[in-house]
Amino acid sequence: DQQVKQNSPSLSVQEGRISILNCDYTNSMFDYFLWYKKYPAEGPTFLISISSIKDKNEDGRFTVFLNKSAKHLSLHIVPSQPGDSAVYFCAASVRNTGKLIFGQGTTLQVKP
Amino acid sequence: DVKVTQSSRYLVKRTGEKVFLECVQDMDHENMFWYRQDPGLGLRLIYFSYDVKMKEKGDIPEGYSVSREKKERFSLILESASTNQTSMYLCASSSAWTGELYGYTFGSGTRLTVV
Numbered sequence: 356d357q358q359v360k361q362n363s364p365s366l367s368v369q370e371g372r373i374s375i376l377n378c379d380y381t382n383s384m385f386d387y388f389l390w391y392k393k394y395p396a397e398g399p400t401f402l403i404s405i406s407s408i409k410d411k412n413e414d415g416r417f418t419v420f421l422n423k424s425a426k427h428l429s430l431h432i433v434p435s436q437p438g439d440s441a442v443y444f445c446a447a448s449v450r451n452t453g454k455l456i457f458g459q460g461t462t463l464q465v466k467p
Numbered sequence: 468d469v470k471v472t473q474s475s476r477y478l479v480k481r482t483g484e485k486v487f488l489e490c491v492q493d494m495d496h497e498n499m500f501w502y503r504q505d506p507g508l509g510l511r512l513i514y515f516s517y518d519v520k521m522k523e524k525g526d527i528p529e530g531y532s533v534s535r536e537k538k539e540r541f542s543l544i545l546e547s548a549s550t551n552q553t554s555m556y557l558c559a560s561s562s563a564w565t566g567e568l569y570g571y572t573f574g575s576g577t578r579l580t581v582v
Contacts, residue, residue: 364507389570398471398557398573399510444509446570453498453517453561454525455571457510 358382359447361458369466374432376461378445381426385447389455390419390430393442402443403430435465470494473558473574480581486545488577490558497563499541500571501525501533504555516541517563548581555579 360379368374378388386407391399405412405419405428412419418431432439445458474489492499498517502510502525512525514533522533530552534542541560545552555578559571 359509361509391570391573396476396575398559398575399571400573401570404570446510453563454512454515455500456512457502459507459509 357459359445359456359458361443361445361461363461364459365462365464367464367466368435370437371434374430374435374439374463374465376430376432376443376445376463378428378430378458379426380428380447382447382449382456383426384450385456386450387448388419388421388428389446389448390417391444391446391457392439393444393460399444432463435463437465437467439463440465471558471560471572471574473556473577475577476575478577478579480545480548480579482549482581484545484548484581486548486579486581488543488545488556488558488579490541490543490574491539492541492558492560492572493539494560494562494572495538496560496572497538498561499535500559500561501531501541501543502557502559503527504557504576510557513543545579548579550581553579553581 389404390402393399421428442460446455471492500515501513516535532544558574561571
């Protein structure tokens with residue numbers, strides 16, 4: 356039972372354009388949502404998070420939007436750069452446990 | 468620079484061998500985790516620990532055990548390695564107080580191949 360789903364295995368965008376990565380979840384007990392970026396042969400690195408009581412969080416080129424009624428979040432990268440090419444994982448924090456549940460990942464390719 | 472260090476980047480083991488994967492963190496984090504990453508399945512939680520000598524099963528604990536004798540070290544043990552345990556293994560740690568906000572710090576991973 357996949358509680359966090361990333362339904363798009365891959366995404367390709369042109370440099371300078373917007374990248375939008377999507378994530379859906381099923382559990383209303385998640386209290387934080389996070390995005391991680393992973394390069395090959397490296398561990399994932401934390402990118403940005405959002406509390407379940409907010410609907411938007413922005414950090415430089417990265418913005419995460421949360422739609423609680425739809426149980427959907429998205430990561431926007433503007434403008435996209437070739438160095439953003441990586442696998443992006445969406446994760447949800449289980450309230451009061453410290454556990455993160457991860458999605459399957461989306462491979463982003465930004466073409467020069 | 469804070470770190471989570473996994474002792475091996477690549478390992479090749481034979482079916483039936485007992486395998487130890489070691490992880491050390493230098494951030495004085497309370498929580499430590501072991502995940503495996505497989506194509507199309509994302510990161511799946513094997514075991515985690517909130518404190519020394521404490522352990523909790525994750526979503527896929529079968530065939531694995533863990534040990535946490537010191538706060539900074541969390542070991543994953545494959546009791547009898549099988550080919551379906553060929554995977555990328557990722558160790559992570561987090562603070563008990565800010566883990567949800569700032570996430571985990573991951574190690575670089577161990578690519579284990581069981582032949």
